[in-house]
Structures are given as C-alpha cells and as structure tokens.
Amino acid sequence: MVILEAKGIKKYFGGVVALSNGNLKCRKGRITGLLGANGSGKSTLSKIIAGVYRADAGEIIYEGKAVHYRNPHEARQNGIALVFQNLSLVPDLTVWQNIVLGMEKNRGLFLENEEARALSRAILENLMPDLDIEKRVYQLSPSEMQVVEIAKAISSNPRLLILDEPTAALEQHEVKNLFEYMRKLANEGVAMIFTSHRLWEVMEICDDVTIFRNGEDVATIDFDKEEKDPDKIIGYITGETKKASFKVDHGTLSGQVLLGVKIRPKSKNSVLKDIDLELRKGEILGIGGLAGQGQNELMYALAGSYPFVRCEVDLEGRNFLISKPGDAIQNGIVLVPGDRQREGLFLEHSVYENLVFPKFGLPDHPPFIPEKEYRTECEQIVNILSIKTPGLDAPVNTLSGGNQQKVVVGKWLSFDIRILLLADPAKGVDVGAKRDLYEYIVKLARDKGVGVILYASDNEELVEHCDRVLIMYEGEIVASLAGEEISDDAITAVSMRVKR
Numbered sequence: 381m382v383i384l385e386a387k388g389i390k391k392y393f394g395g396v397v398a399l400s401n402g403n404l405k406c407r408k409g410r411i412t413g414l415l416g417a418n419g420s421g422k423s424t425l426s427k428i429i430a431g432v433y434r435a436d437a438g439e440i441i442y443e444g445k446a447v448h449y450r451n452p453h454e455a456r457q458n459g460i461a462l463v464f465q466n467l468s469l470v471p472d473l474t475v476w477q478n479i480v481l482g483m484e485k486n487r488g489l490f491l492e493n494e495e496a497r498a499l500s501r502a503i504l505e506n507l508m509p510d511l512d513i514e515k516r517v518y519q520l521s522p523s524e525m526q527v528v529e530i531a532k533a534i535s536s537n538p539r540l541l542i543l544d545e546p547t548a549a550l551e552q553h554e555v556k557n558l559f560e561y562m563r564k565l566a567n568e569g570v571a572m573i574f575t576s577h578r579l580w581e582v583m584e585i586c587d588d589v590t591i592f593r594n595g596e597d598v599a600t601i602d603f604d605k606e607e608k609d610p611d612k613i614i615g616y617i618t619g620e621t622k623k624a625s626f627k628v629d630h631g632t633l634s635g636q637v638l639l640g641v642k643i644r645p646k647s648k649n650s651v652l653k654d655i656d657l658e659l660r661k662g663e664i665l666g667i668g669g670l671a672g673q674g675q676n677e678l679m680y681a682l683a684g685s686y687p688f689v690r691c692e693v694d695l696e697g698r699n700f701l702i703s704k705p706g707d708a709i710q711n712g713i714v715l716v717p718g719d720r721q722r723e724g725l726f727l728e729h730s731v732y733e734n735l736v737f738p739k740f741g742l743p744d745h746p747p748f749i750p751e752k753e754y755r756t757e758c759e760q761i762v763n764i765l766s767i768k769t770p771g772l773d774a775p776v777n778t779l780s781g782g783n784q785q786k787v788v789v790g791k792w793l794s795f796d797i798r799i800l801l802l803a804d805p806a807k808g809v810d811v812g813a814k815r816d817l818y819e820y821i822v823k824l825a826r827d828k829g830v831g832v833i834l835y836a837s838d839n840e841e842l843v844e845h846c847d848r849v850l851i852m853y854e855g856e857i858v859a860s861l862a863g864e865e866i867s868d869d870a871i872t873a874v875s876m877r878v879k880r
C-alpha cells in the first residue's frame with residue numbers, strides 16, 4: 381500500500397535548481413532506497429517531505445491526502461520523522477532528554493521522566509545497548525550521536541521514517557544493528573526512505589530504489605521484480621556506463637623508500653604508542669582497524685597537529701622533526717581532514733576562497749594575489765573533481781554535503797605534494813565522484829611518485845586502492861596486509877582478533 385507519494389516536486393534556491401521534477405513512492409512496510417550523486421536533490425526532497433522546506437511546485441500525498449507541513453514538528457505529529465544528516469541534538473542535554481525532546485509536553489513531571497527513560501532504553505536496546513542514557517550529548521562519540529539522532533526519530537512512532545545517510549558515522553557492527561532494527565520496524569508496517577552512498581548497504585537493506593539525477597528521478601527498481609544489479613544502478617546514478625570502481629595495480633609500484641617515520645609518545649595524554657613505518661615512492665598505504673584506535677591521531681601527528689608525540693621523519697634522506705603544521709606543509713606533507721564541518725572549510729566563504737586559502741600559508745607566496753591564475757586553477761580543480769556548484773563564488777554552505785567534501789580535498793590538489801595524508805576523504809561522496817577522486821589519487825601516486833597514507837572507515841576503499849594496509853589497535857600497528865592479502869574479510873578479521 382502506497383503511504384506517501386511525492387509528485388512533480390520542484391525546489392529552487394535562488395538560481396540553483398535543487399529539484400526540477402522529483403517523484404517518489406513509499407509503501408507501508410517497505411524500505412525505499414533514495415539514491416543519486418552528490419547534489420542530485422535527495423536531501424532536499426527528504427526535507428520537503430518532512431516539513432523542513434516547502435516545495436515551489438508539485439504535491440505530497442500522504443495517507444491519501446495532499447499535505448503541506450509547515451515544520452518538522454507538524455510532520456512528526458502526523459507520523460513522518462526525519463533523521464537529520466547534520467546532527468540536530470542539544471549538546472548539554474542527556475541522551476534520554478534528547479530522545480524525547482519535543483514530545484514531553486502534557487505529561488506529569490516525574491512520570492514523564494521515568495517514562496522517557498524507559499522509552500529511550502527500549503529503543504537503544506536494539507541499536508546500541510551499552511550506551512548510557514544519562515550521558516550528556518557533548519560527551520558522546522560521532523557514532524553514538526548518530527544513534528541518538530536515530531532513536532529520537534523512532535521515539536515518535538513514525539509511520540514514515542526518513543534516514544538520510546544514517547550509516548556514514550557508524551561502525552560496521554552498528555550498521556548491522558541498525559539494519560536489523562529497520563527490518564523489525566518494516567515488519568511492523570513502518571515505511572522507510574533510506575539514503576546511502578554505499579551500494580552494498582542499499583543492496584542489503586532496501587526493497588526498492590529510486591534514483592535521482594540532476595533534480596529528477598530517472599529510475600525506480602523494485603527488487604521483488606528485478607535483480608539487484610549494482611552496475612545498472614551505478615549507470616543510473618552517474619549517467620555513464622563507466623565502472624564504479626577499479627583496483628589499483630600493485631605491479632606498477634617502485635621499491636624506493638620515500639618516507640620513514642618514528643613516532644614516540646612524550647605525554648601520557650598520547651593515544652599513540654611507539655609507531656615505526658615506511659612509505660615507498662608512489663605507494664598507497666592504508667590505515668585500517670576499528671574506528672578510534674589512533675588512526676586520526678597518526679594522521680595529525682604526521683601533519684604536525686598532535687603535540688603529545690615526538691614525530692621524527694626521514695624524507696628522501698633528510699631527517700627532521702614534525703612538531704607543527706608548518707614543518708609538514710613546507711616539506712610537502714599535507715593532510716586532507718575528514719570532518720569537513722569542523723576542520724576543513726570556512727562554510728560562509730566561497731568555493732574560490734576555500735580552494736585558494738592554503739596557498740597563503742606558503743613561504744614563497746607572492747605579496748599580491750594572482751587572482752586570474754588562481755581562478756583558472758580553481759576551475760580546473762572543480763572540473764577534475766566534478767564539484768557541483770553554480771560558480772566559484774557560491775558560498776560553500778550552499779553546496780550539498782558530498783560536494784563540500786570535494787572542496788576539502790580540492791584545496792590541496794594544486795600543491796607540490798610529496799606526501800598526501802587522507803583521513804576518510806570519501807566520506808559522504810557519491811560513487812561516481814569517489815571513483816574520480818581515487819583515480820586522481822592513484823595517478824598522483826604512480827605518475828608523480830607521491831606517497832599516500834589513507835585512512836578510510838569503509839574497508840572497501842582500502843581493499844580497492846591500497847598496496848599495503850596497516851591495522852591499528854589501541855594506538856599501535858598490530859598487523860600488516862599486502863597486495864592480494866588485502867580483503868574486507870581479512871581486514872575485519874585482523875581488526876577484531878586483536879580485540880582483547
């Protein structure tokens with residue numbers, strides 16, 4: 381039974397067409413995948429359905445009636461709940477207070493609190509049983525926050541639940557819990573819209589998919605009637621027949637050592653223990669393991685932003701210490717950080733300003749700004765990474781999430797890089813752009829001899845693109861996989877086995 385139908389939805393933001401003709405059907409008890417490249421209009425459609433935005437044209441038919449919700453609260457009261465992509469929690473409140481926020485009215489105080497705690501516990505039992513509901517949200521990890529956000533949406537007993545990239549911040553076992561819970565809710569009759577850039581997740585959990593390209597739906601595939609063909613789906617997403625991914629060719633790697641690293645903790649605050657590693661010229665070295673085992677700290681140490689260790693390097697025979705970001709950048713060691721909102725971008729500023737900003741820190745930067753030259757360079761970067769933006773002067777916060785992440789990466793592409801440190805660079809980036817990004821990185825490595833150290837939370841990215849993968853556990857490197865040994869199963873097995 382169709383519970384919701386979006387028909388001919390249009391939405392403009394100034395001159396930008398976010399949706400030109402959006403159509404989507406959701407059915408009771410079914411999980412519908414909403415797929416598409418970065419900027420194709422998925423979040424905008426979800427927000428229109430959930431009352432965050434108003435459509436400029438078209439209609440939403442929900443449970444047989446045309447509806448226009450003026451805000452998410454009104455939609456929630458009518459059974460439509462959205463799990464936000466950008467977290468919307470109140471940091472100073474506890475887990476359970478956040479889960480029931482907005483629902484607590486009209487109830488007696490004491491009873492309300494106990495009831496709310498019980499409700500929160502019941503939902504979290506399925507999703508993250510160990511999470512302490514009395515913790516304040518600011519004390520939580522990103523994945524815990526995401527789970528609270530999901531629990532908050534579920535607490536209102538929605539008949540339509542919209543999950544916009546809920547898994548990007550989750551660990552693999554947390555994704556498994558979420559999927560089990562989603563299936564349970566579906567069996568109880570809840571309809572769901574699920575967005576993810578990881579195709580295997582979509583294949584595993586969705587009953588049908590609708591694919592958007594440039595603001596309109598281009599295909600709907602019902603998995604009860606048609607086979608799950610990833611290449612076909614990718615073709616619809618990208619509009620091309622090019623394969624979604626490629627495996628790096630290990631045969632083309634030279635043996636010459638480019639970088640030697642010796643890290644020693646110098647404070648008890650250090651998450652990192654003793655770490656020694658070598659990187660060859662043109663090599664792509666993966667860093668894997670369960671999340672939070674020191675991978676990000678290792679990246680920061682190499683970039684001069686982790687003060688708790690002594691980081692001594694040997695770069696092509698030159699020995700020096702990396703103690704501040706300048707030591708790294710001036711030697712061609714650059715870090716592309718993963719958290720674009722917090723570390724990577726000036727959101728209010730334009731694409732151009734964000735792309736050229738790192739250049740000003742260079743010692744040989746000219747006193748005047750060669751604007752024309754910089755603009756041409758920026759246009760090339762926008763093309764290489766297919767950044768979807770109305771122009772170089774558009775503020776970064778008007779770009780879709782995945783396109784913002786491409787700007788973070790793009791900032792460094794015009795530099796003379798010797799060592800590229802990538803901290804989850806493709807998080808939230810669509811399949812087509814991910815392929816372009818990695819194609820570019822592999823070329824940079826193999827053609828220019830750049831050494832790449834890649835931390836990725838998605839094991840597939842390590843499997844496809846790395847020559848070697850080091851597994852971290854509690855701040856140490858505990859295993860190394862090379863060439864054909866590298867597989868998702870092997871990485872997971874090694875990461876889990878070391879769990880004491």
Ligand SMILES: Nc1ncnc2c1ncn2[C@@H]1O[C@H](COP(=O)(O)OP(=O)(O)OP(=O)(O)O)[C@@H](O)[C@H]1O
Pocket residue numbers: 393396397398416417418419420421422423424425768777778779780781782783808810
């Ligand atoms: N508030 C806004 N102001 C201006 N433009 C916007 C705004 N929100 C979205 N857009 C534009 O609308 C288009 C669609 O964006 P939307 O966020 O819906 O894409 P998406 O498919 O969800 O992408 P992603 O996979 O990267 O999250 C993009 O070009 C984006 O830049």
